[in-house]
Amino acid sequence: MKTWIELLIAPVSVITWGLLILALLTFWKSRDWLLRGFALALAALAFALTIPLTANEALGALEAAARRDAACGPPPPGSIIIVLAGGIHGKSARATDFSALKKESIRRLMSAAMLALRTPGSRLLISGGAGGRYREADIMGALARQMGFPASRIMLDRTSRTTYQSARNVAAMLAGDRQAPRYLLTSAYHMPRALMAFRDSGQQVCALPVDFRAIEMPPYEMLTPQLSALAKMTEALHEFIGIVFYRLVKFS
Secondary structure (H helix, E strand, O other): OOOHHHHHHOHHHHHHHHHHHHHHHHHHHOOOHHHHHHHHHHHHHHHHHHOHHHHHHHHHHHHHHHHHHOOOOOOOOOOEEEEEOOOEOOOEOOOOOHHHEOHHHHHHHHHHHHHHHHOOOOEEEEEOOOEOOEEHHHHHHHHHHHOOOOHHHEEEEOOOOOHHHHHHHHHHHOOOOOOOOEEEEEEHHHHHHHHHHHHHOOOOEEEEEEOOOOOOOOHHHHOOOOHHHHHHHHHHHHHHHHHHHHHHHHOO
């Protein structure tokens, strides 16, 4: 836990408080109501986007929807566990360069591999095409093997770069295997949009949300601008915009 002094002197906190002070000075000194209103609105927006209170509420709404969708229970023997990649840093030169994976990819893969190891006869289908010679799916597959999951029960989708593409490509890969139960595993905040894409592709999948990010914090932390809150809000806005885009454009 960070001290309140560390939170206050963090760059994002200094910038946000500076904007608030500047907005108040503008409101006090300027006679232009349009300028005063714009300054206050900009400062309020910056504050709302960078405090954990609003970030956790936004992310929590998505995660609550994911919890409601996770109604199937543990996967039975022989299930296919579909895990979606969560990003990669640059282009890796080795298939075992696990540090190249973003934390979302690692969390999702480790959760999927541990679940698959407990589920007799299960298979892992890893979808992720970002990267260079070695894609997300390659490195995540290597990590699953490192954790002891048999290579013969791992399938890789190396071409998908979006959630929508993952849904389509996975449907094609499993077109001849309609009997095995399919479980979709991804970060909780990503699950609502991922389910939309997979169900629109004609697949019946059960939700397995992991990596819950909305957390309880002390009141002084909830109202102090933080970089982690800005990152959460960015992820939440990306998902909300994606859901709206799917409903109005992709699936209309």
